Amino acid sequence: MGPAGASVVLRTRDRSAGRRYEYRAAGGTLTIAATDAVAACVGLHHYLREQCGLAVHWDTTLPLPVRSLPDTPVRSGRPAVADGYYLNFCTFSYTMPYWDWADWEREIDWMALHGITMPLAVTGHEAAVHAVYSRLGLDDREIRRFLGGPGYLPFGFMGCVDGFAGPLPASWLSSHRELGRRILQRQRALGMTPVLPAFTGHVPRQLAPERVRSRLWQGFETYVIDPLDPLYRRIVAEFVHAQSEIFGTDHLYAADPFIEMAPVDTDPGYPAAVAAATIDGLRAADPQATWVLQAWPFSYQREFWTADRVAAFLDAAPDDGMMIADLWAEHDPQWKRLGRFAGKRWLWCALLNFGGRTDPIADLHAVPPAVDEALSGENPPAGIGLAMEGTRNNPVFFALIADHLWGRVGDLDEWLRGFVAQRYGCVPGIELLRAWRNLVQTVYNAADVRIFPEQFNGVLTAKPSYARIPHHLAELRAEVEGALWYPPATLTDAWRRMIASAEQDGSLVHGPFGRDLIDVAVAAMSRAADILYLDAVERSVRHRHADRPSVERFLRLFDDLDRLLSTRAEFTFQHWESQALAWSTCADDHAVLADNARRMLTVWGSAESPLLDDYAGRIWGGMVGGYYKSRWRLWADGLDAAISRPGSQDERLTAALRTHSELFIRDGCDPSPEPVGDLLAESRRLFQTYGDLVGTGFSRTNGRQERVQGRVSP
Template sequence: MQMFRALLFWSFATGACEEALVAYTFAGRGSADAIGSVLSRVLGLSTGEVAKAFDLRLVTNCSQAPPSARTQLCFELSDAEDGRVRIAATSGPELAYGTSWYLRTRCNMSFSWNRTGGNQVSLPKSWPGVGQKVTKYRKVPISYFNNVVTFSYSYTWYSFKDWEAWLDWAVLNGINLVIAYTGQEEVYRKTFNAFGVNDSEFSSWSNGAAWLAWSRGQSMHGIGSSCGDGCMPLPLSWMAGQWELQKQILDRSRSLGLVSVLPTFQGNVPPIFRELYPQANISKTGAAWLDDLDPLFAKIQQQYMKIMIQDWGTDHWYETDGYFNQNQGPWARTLRGPEGREGRPWRRAEDVPVDPDAFAHAKAAYESMSKVDPRAVWLYQGWIWRGWGEDKLPFMKGFVSAVPPKHFVMLDMFDEVDPEWNKFNNFGYFGTPFIWSVLHNFGGNTGMWGSISTLNSEFPDALKHAASVAGTGAAPEGIDQNPFYYSFLTDLPWRAGPIDLQQWVQTWARQRYGRSSAAAEEAWQLLLGSVYANETNAQAIRSRGGFIAEKNADGLTALALGGGQATPHESWYKLSDVVQAWGKLNEAAKSGVTETLRYDLVNAGREVLSKVSNRFFAQMINATGPTEVQSAGNSLLAVLADADRLLCGDRGFLASARIRSAKSWAAGNATLEHYLELAARSLTTVWTPQEPKSSTITALCDYANRQWAGQVGGFYTLRHQCYIRQAVEDLSAKRQVNKTAFDACVAGVSYEWTHDFGSEKYPMCEEPTSDVLDISVELFAKYGRPELEARLWV
């Protein structure tokens, strides 16, 4: 194994460019004019004003690369002879990142998602000079972003204006490779039409607008099609609108130099295929999956890709997952493969045999793509390799070796908790290029978490020990959370190794607010040592399997008598640290509340109130008498009411904003408005729509819970009221709390709230309140008491 890796590293190091790992070049993509337009949008300047300040250029190379550079992708900053700031770079994303680096380090600016405070861009009276030339190289060629489910948890209701802002954020942070999943239903509709499936059959088989990620490849179909008022099959108008939006997204991405990874067919077909093609090797029950060794698979793939490329063009990167047999979908199958000899593991990579079945299926999957696009590079989400034992290595080796070298890239997507690349003596996917990636967020939950020290140490460790690291990435299930974490993450490809975190925090706080503030710096030092803590955080996340620690599970959104996803768990950090940080942010805000500080005030207060609510939630569900239930329940409801008022202070926490975005796609059609509003309300609460007159809580309820204004004060408050009423009634009669009756109440109020079209019964704030600092200071005085922490879990 060590010799295998050494040879691989030698070939990589001597190549000194990205083609040594992947048969693709990122250099030369995008245009300086497009990056100038990015600056015009984020700085609020005309393109002429941008051109007067900045000399933006794409070049073929920079100054000689340092030994630590593994690529030729770079940017250079210098002072131009005409007084402008010159930024030269090898592609659009390097050019944008280099400009962003200048704006951050010389002008104290920052760039984050619109719903996490947005951009802080206070313009200087004159643009500072660079001084000595600055040259920086990427350590790895790829900076990746997105998860296939992010398109449901975060992007579903995006307009092109939203995507424009997101793409600007991406290139300013150096992202150069993104999954682009929008609008594929229209391509599939046309594809399946050619194989005998009509529009009605296809629409009913697809999930509704909010759940498309799971009908695209995860064995869930028809969600939102027939569930009472507000439900209907996926509208053709939605498919067409999303298809048009994808064209705009791809055109803009290509102008910026962002490489878009398009989806391809992975075998899931409408069940009518069983009747249309009875001889095909399709699973007999449940979701219909077509084995890729069946000739029909390649025919569908080629038809689909021809339509897709004709409609949208291609950057030659494609994403598709699974094992490509007809048994199960890609995320559900329990693999059974050839067993290694017990007690005698393989000592070298070359000794591991190739599983012929895995080889055949992967080969067929890739060839179905490459027959249409011979330059195809296959990106594969590596989630399904998790939890393997050494006995499964032949299957993996067979799978990855079936694709031509440099045309298969693995996304190792949970490296902050459970990396795969370093298992089995750092086998590194048998030399297959992989992206070191974090997942970090499940369901788009809104809590504060993520170990900065893990990012600081473990990516450099991967670079040191694995020659096949092709990039860094993030695959969160949802965005619009934890800008502190993602700011650090997107700089990783440009760093030679670990950095001084305390110094970084000081710089980050200054850039975040556009000014020096001792109070703000102290706040973020406290947060670095608590919610974003060092090894305490990392160990806690690992001990909980990552999944639990990286999800909201607090009294604000908890479900009494609920399951694991809804049950509060003890935090890995001292609440008093976060309380102090909140107080320091309040202090910093006395000098002025920027949009970034507005978001951080609300977010820090939300984190504190969510943990404070655990105490009262625990008291409520553990009470043995009606008086105690009522008292604890009233205290809990008071926290929810205060949290809802605080959450109204920033647009990033408004449920109403998401609902408005969803309804905007209806173009005034009242029926479609109800359909889209129901979808928006359901996914982040009950997940699948609550059925009318049902007494059962939905199976995935709370998976995607959000601590948003309107949801906390409405949906979650209603559920807690169900418990209080039921518990008071039952405990007064000296009997156990009736879970069946409680579930029926929760199901009823869930249906009522998710169908409250126009918020007629349960109003919510429509715009951010103007007095956010006053509210934050008031609630800090009420809840920022040190004795609360000692009693939090009583």
């Protein structure tokens, strides 16, 4: 049923001529005829967007304010590709490790409305792992130790870690087995074909201690069994059997035996042996099995994965038995380098986000031509995918990718006008459109910028250091300025216009506009932090001691931004941690869940290892005014000595930061004692305080900023 007095009627269309939908509305009745449930959902969403001016995004307030169903003649649509792929193993750690059914129910609805037909389904896979290793003789405690902490499970499934940040609570196994079943039941009811995880060769060492070999990933040691060992194929098949018993199957299995780790054997034939053992094991258990492989290793370890090595690896699996997800195709398309994967079916995927970071950044202009190029020529992609490491960020980018599933985006400005109107449910005024056009020319115009955490983040979430103080200020200035690839005045103009639009219509801030307003502020305040940091350092070096006024001004920014972030729950660390702790059933569970929630967003691994420190850093309330500010306070406390005696404070700061991280993981952070303010008032206050600073900023402000890449290393 639709609005009062209106109704929605669904009808089935024959699929012999391909997937499609048709809709028409007359007399308060909307009729949707479609070949399948996802196509029907896409038709409904297109009707809502095109006739009601309303779109459903991740953060849209539901139910939609649809008061009538406007009459419209028949409209129809066909997909541009056969399938819409969704998610990345990492997403299940960086966004959704602690989701409950309500979160998943909404997410699956979002998938259907946007045309997703092939979602990666990882939730509950630990139950299948537990079943397999129980059959192979390990006991419950051994298996739960091997699985590790709940927040890190997908990294174990990929073979990157084992036994880390755990053990897995026993209650988690049963609760997430049921949650996984429920998710799959809903996805299949909508006609989706979920992709389930498969065996990667990674095993508990005690399973066959004399027959495993070790390897390292980011300092973590794991163990793999040789593909020629009969146990390899057996475990592959056992995984399929266990999953089928618990979750059923749609014959799609994701396995990445070399996701970020070179093969343990230098024999050129080793990767092919792994591929053969994997597909043989899959098809022994499921003759219809298709192996879904991520092309990420071919990009990440390009030096090893030459075209010849890739060809030998892929040739070991039949063409009808493998599908390849070109994971980072918007930036580093492997399909171009590897000849469209030599006849294998493949998916053009956009990654963009690493670690679930919240920085507003993308290159919107490059998307339509990149997709068009992939779709042209021989062996075009079988599908288009959204393969971000974390969702709930940069919604404009991912909406643009999703729209390519069911059509072509020609004029980006025209598409943007529709996106803004449908996202906010209003006819956008001149101020609002100009604001968004400015954003598309600044933070969303990151051409030639390698969008990777180490490449574009500023000092706000960077780990403090004295490395360039006091003798290398020119290098420091160049690196700090390098985070700015656009005219800063254009960004602050967008910020001003967003605030003005909200002041004209206060109801805007309660929906998606509110999160967009915070995103614009985060973009501007990140640059303000860079400017104030550089000013504090340069003044302090010039004075030969810490310039307290400029240092305190830099630190005050963290509190100011924290107050803004805290006006929206989804921008707070407390929201993340409370979701994690909601799964706790006892004190031991509480300790593991709290540890995982805090560790993942800070040191990732251990406080002693810098390899993944801040990789998943979030610009969130509680993190900015708590964790990040207190790190910079430690830096400020030693600045005098660092200037007067270069090198004398480095070890002291390193030790202090290590202790600081350990305390945060143990104790977390307290909510701000100040009452949460008003989003619009806080936005205006920040703009009045920092807008001019960002707009004029560094000395190089004439024309387009020089594109300088490189991590800011304070």
